Amino acid sequence: MKKYFYNDEGYSLLIVLLIISIFTILILSFIRISASTTKQNIIVEDNFKSAALAEMGVEFYTTAIENELEKLSSVAENAYNTYIANVSKIREVTQTDIKNAIDEGIKAAFNSLKSKLESDLIQYQNKIDIGSNYGQFSITPDPSLITFDIVNKIAEIKFVSTGIQNNVEESIESTITINFGTMNRTSSHDELISDPDPNNKYSVCIPSSSKNNHEGYSNISCKFDGERTFTKQTSISYSTIKITGSAKFPNKIGISNSTLYVSGDFSDGNGNDAIIKSNIFVGKNAVFGNLNNSKDVIIVVMGNATIGNIQGSASNVKICVHGTVTGGSSNNSGVKIYDKNNNPEAFEENGACIGNSSGDLIWDVPFFDKNYSYNYVKQN
Template sequence: MSKNNENGYALLIVLLLIVLILSLTAVFFRGSLSNAKQEMIVDENHLTVMAAESGVDYIKSELSNEFYGKREELDNFIKQEIKTAGEKNKLNYDSIQIVATKKLEGYLSEILIQEKSRAPRKIESYYRHQLVDYKIEANKTVGVISITGSVAGLYENGEVKKEKSITFNQIFKVPNYNPLLSESSGSNIDVPNMYKLYPDNVKASACKSKNEGKIEEQTCSGDRNANYKDIEDSTVYFPDGFNKSTGNLEVEESKIYAKGDFRVNNFNDLEDSLFLLDGSFSAKNMNEIEDSTMMVNGNMTIESNMELEESSLIVRGATHIKGHLTVKDKSRVCISGSLTVDKHLTIEDQSILYIWGSYVVHNKLKGTIKTISSEQELWDKCKVGAGAENGPVWSKPVIDHIKYN
């Protein structure tokens, strides 16, 4: 009987231990599930905030690109207004600044209207960003435009929806061209002058292409719509720009001077050459710049990868590389406007990239981008000129503050 009691007690103890273990396991399992769920919620919230940050970067870049893209037009407008008013003895620098500021306000407003009306932009599977609200204010008497915007980061996965918003403020300025108010753009002028790359009083006969579009050992004036394929050991002037929507173009051991837009389908090679453009440049494919200097007094758009080897690239406007950008072998890139690289940006040792405006690299950045505090400093670094006769320096856009809501 005693032995049976002992067996009963032992069995009871075993059962109690089993119940205790199961209870502890259940508590631990519930805790683990709760922690995992909490971590997932934290990750979702964090990524939603990151989506909003990406949206702020995108809107900021779009506005900056518009500013840099219209800056030359506004500069020309102001100079023409000054000339016209001076001829009529009715010159008022303040009034001209007010009109120019109003024009810039209109351009920036168009960008904001377009972005607010768009559907949310997709970043990843469940994350998007959208400009949900904005306010644009212009103090035209001092040439200041202030934009306050609210960007939402959105997460949507089935019935689960999250939203985080960020408010930002971006400021643009139109300078007063009154010489008594404006500081000089610089006095020690090197050549070439980035504000004026196309030479005056060019006298050259029309280019004579042979061998299916080849220009060789000539100093001549190029036709905007000609089907040139190869320019070698020549100096060619394009007074009306160049437009080659199909086919290839190669430039070797030559000097190119162009005024107006320069559009090329496939720019296979720029080698041992000097390329100066008073206008905007675009190419569907731009393979390599080797042992050359390329200067663009306007915007630059490349729809492919681009590589610089022992070369210099200097751009005064907005620069958009839709593929990879590689800067190597003691190359130098100097950009006064904004820079957008859709894929990788690689700056190898002994090469350098200076920028005065804003920049966005959508993929991997290898190397260092050096931000410059003024346009004149940029020209000094890049050994080019910016004559005082060209008017005051335009301040780059400024992000005044960012608030996480």
């Protein structure tokens, strides 16, 4: 019988080599994954920085445009005066001429801005370096995308802001709207209460006191953007408060030596404290509780108004409503309530609800809508 002898030393070497190979592959894979992860992190970080730089470019360019708007009132006024002067050399100026002159002023203002965007401001197409370690941004305003709706007097400006970080780019397409129709106003036939912040420059209101069930505003001029509900009992003294939307006061409100300007609706669910030496403007409809004991008050409502009692020692209270009035019971001769349907003469020239003013045409800075929308543009 034959005998076979086996030697397994070769197999041991093979196993050792296999283990070394596996570990080598694992280590190399780990190094490759780590390098790839680091690279991906760098790319993500650069993308984030580029997007932030693009947003910075949007703010930079909108500020540059806003600064140009400050110069347009004088441009519009000069064009208006020139038109009127030329007409007056030929014949007496009519209301139609005045309207045409206003349109000429607005068109001159827009053309002046457009010219700036196409020339001086075009320099922002060059890359603007904000520091060697912080990247760059550039602005690309397209002159063909600067449009003007002459009927509604609304201009649109479209541009692209591109942020650049380590050759990684992110772009934002932006649209800005400018309302040139807000540029002119006449001081004749003005309402008794005018917009205290026509150029929308007031800062956001912060209560001077807000504790327990009370919210107070004293010695400030400020605004609330959009609708505002005052959940606490509210007092306003020696202040001017503008609310660009509607205002709701479920609890009582006391106003003294102040102006409350509400662009939307006004509602006061539980009735007012006395209003003293103050003005209230409501751009739409209003619901007032009782105004008992109020003194030296002017209220202007551009829509309809529902008014509670005005009793007690109320005096020198004038309420002008452009729609219809419901309620408003008062046995006090010091309270005068006018609505345009029943008292049209009060809203005509020299009427009780018309301000006493000089009749000059006033040119303001056009309203600049900074609530533009922007969309990220995917880079190839």
